[in-house]
Amino acid sequence: MKHEIIISGFGGQGVLSMGKILAYAGLMEGKEVTWMPAYGPEQRGGTANVTVIVSDKPISSPILSSYDTAIVLNQPSLEKFQGKVKPGGDIIFDSFGIAEQPTRSDINTWCINAMETAAELKLMKCFNMFVLGGLLKLHPIVTIENVMKALRKSLPERHWDLLPMNEQAILKGMEIIKKV
Amino acid sequence: MKGNEAIAHAAIRCGCDGYFGYPITPQSEVLETLAALKPWETTGMVVVQAESEVASINMLYGGGGTGKRVMTSSSSPGVALMQEGIAYMAGAEVPGLIVNVQRGGPGLGTIQPSQSDYNQATRGGGNGDYNVIVLAPNSVQEMADFVDLGFELAFKYRTPAMILSDGVIGQMMERVVLPPQKPRRTDEEILKECPWASNGMGLKQRGSHCITSLELDPAIMEQRNLHLQKKYAEIKQKEVRYETSFMDDAEYAIVAFGSASRIATKAVEMLREKGERVGLFRPITLWPFPEKEIEELATRVKGLLVVEINAGQMVYDVRLAAKGKAIVNHFGRLGGIVPDPDEIVDALMKVKSEAEKA
Structure with a gap:
């Protein structure tokens, strides 16, 4: 098993931390992982993306030309990475940030209304966990149990009261992802 | 964890006595992690945020002169500032560890990854005839492992050692197994390992030590240089490290660090x-x-492709070593752009078509 993922969006959407939690969860399952951010001077509102690879075998390059799955959370990200999804791969977008939908017919297109749902449920802080839930519905790369362990690792203990709402977001994300 | 974090953890665990550094992207997590781990409360390791890179390297010169395991880290523009101090350390034979998490240049350049300090690192970088030992990690694991190795080599040969990394390895996260905690050396152990050190220990028995790179008598200075060259020749003979993969039946090879x-x-x-x-x-x-x-490799393959994140620096070393026995091409991206695997595949296919024509 090897899954190569790009997650891209605005800074502040939790793109990097979503990738980190996925990578940590991979580690908890004894898999090899790499987490490579496109780091820059950007803060909230800038662009942010991260390449996460989860594999049974040692990983050669943390930087890739093409991906199994692209998660795009704004229009520039969609335009940048749509062409880099492997044929037969998946693109996941949140309709909130997207004016023009993906156009490729040789890949699977999935929509997740994460922003809208997060706002409805007043779980905006967990926006990225809705998206992660959507990804895990398509590709159960890691178990939810290990995602929760990963969250415990990356959240300081004083924020552990937020763990149940994160789990709720992941489960809801699995429900609301739809094929386009 | 990130490569930069691994460096900090490994420093504490290998019994490092002191770290002196000044923050700069993309290596700031080294100092941040050390500050968070507070090793001065556990192993007694000193961590100082210096006022500049020039101050850091001179603190390293001072700390190394006392026989302590001391290190600094920075990124390209900061390491450029340190070159004078590194030359002084090489001249005065003071061990120490310098970490360069490279970013694009020249000048302040960008903050994204680059390997364009290859020439500076491998040619000494400062003035005078000297080299520093340069280790190039390609994983977070090696970021951790090379800290102790760097210190071992620096003290074995009484010379500065450098870990030449870059923004990719510094910023990426992957699995790492940290080394077990080693105690810092005791005064007695330092005295034994570094009888040359200027630390006030054993003063009565041995008289005073003077650590300097300055010598006004050229005849003595030539002898001192010849001594350095002899040492460098020994390092060249004994400390070469490399790794190969997929080479058994290879007709072409990529050389990259x-x-x-x-x-x-x-x-x-x-x-x-x-x-x-x-x-x-x-x-x-x-x-x-x-x-x-590399020379042996050049006799076995039809062509070599040197891939570097720079305009072509190591390629000259590869050409010198290959002695014209195989085609040697270069592929690189510049200014903080990292090549992707597709581009390297295309560049290798070009080497192949050139070799077939020849």
Whole structure:
């Protein structure tokens, strides 16, 4: 098993931390992982993306030309990475940030209304966990149990009261992802 | 954890006595992690945020002069500022560890990854005839492992050692097994390992020590230089490190170090899938450079592609070593852009078509 993922969006959407939690969860399952951010001077509102690879075998390059799955959370990200999804791969977008939908017919297109749902449920802080839930519905790369362990690792203990709402977001994300 | 974090953890665990540094992207997590781990409360390791890179390297000169295991880290523009101090350390034979998490240049350049300090690192970088030992990690694991190795080599040969990394390895996260905690050396152990040190220990028995790179008598200075050259010759003979993969039946080889070697490995995997017989040669020590091994490689393959994240620096060392026995091409991206595996595949196919024409 090897899954190569790009997650891209605005800074502040939790793109990097979503990738980190996925990578940590991979580690908890004894898999090899790499987490490579496109780091820059950007803060909230800038662009942010991260390449996460989860594999049974040692990983050669943390930087890739093409991906199994692209998660795009704004229009520039969609335009940048749509062409880099492997044929037969998946693109996941949140309709909130997207004016023009993906156009490729040789890949699977999935929509997740994460922003809208997060706002409805007043779980905006967990926006990225809705998206992660959507990804895990398509590709159960890691178990939810290990995602929760990963969250415990990356959240300081004083924020552990937020763990149940994160789990709720992941489960809801699995429900609301739809094929386009 | 990130490569930069691994450096900090490894420093504490290998019994480092002191860290002096000034923050700069993309290596700031080294100092941040040390500050968070507070090793002064556990092992007694000193951590100082210096007022500048020039101050850091001179603190390193002072700390190393007392026989302590001391290190600094920075990124390209900061390491450029340190060159005077590194030359002083080489001249005065003071051990120490310098970490360069490279970013694009010249000047302040960008904050994204680059390997464009290869020439500076492998040619000494400052004034005078000297070299520093240069280790090029290509994983977070090696970021951790090379801290102790760097110190071992620096003290064995009484010379500065450098870990030449870059923004990819510094910023990426992957699995790492940290080394077990070693105690810091006791005064007695330092006295035994560094009888040359200027630390006030054993003063009555041995008289005072003076650590300096200055010598006004050229005849003595020539002898001192010859001594350094003899030492460098020994390092070249004994400390060359490299790694090969997919080389058994290879007709072509990619030569790459550090993060470029990771991306090149992916390109080799892709080329192998297409049925191309391509292998990878990775220098781990950039100085001493694996000259003999590259020469031998050049006799076995039809062409070499040197992949670096710069305009072509190591390629000259590869050409010198290959002695015209194989075609040697270069591929690189500049200014903070990192090549992707597809580009490397294309560049290798060009080497192949050139070799077939010749």
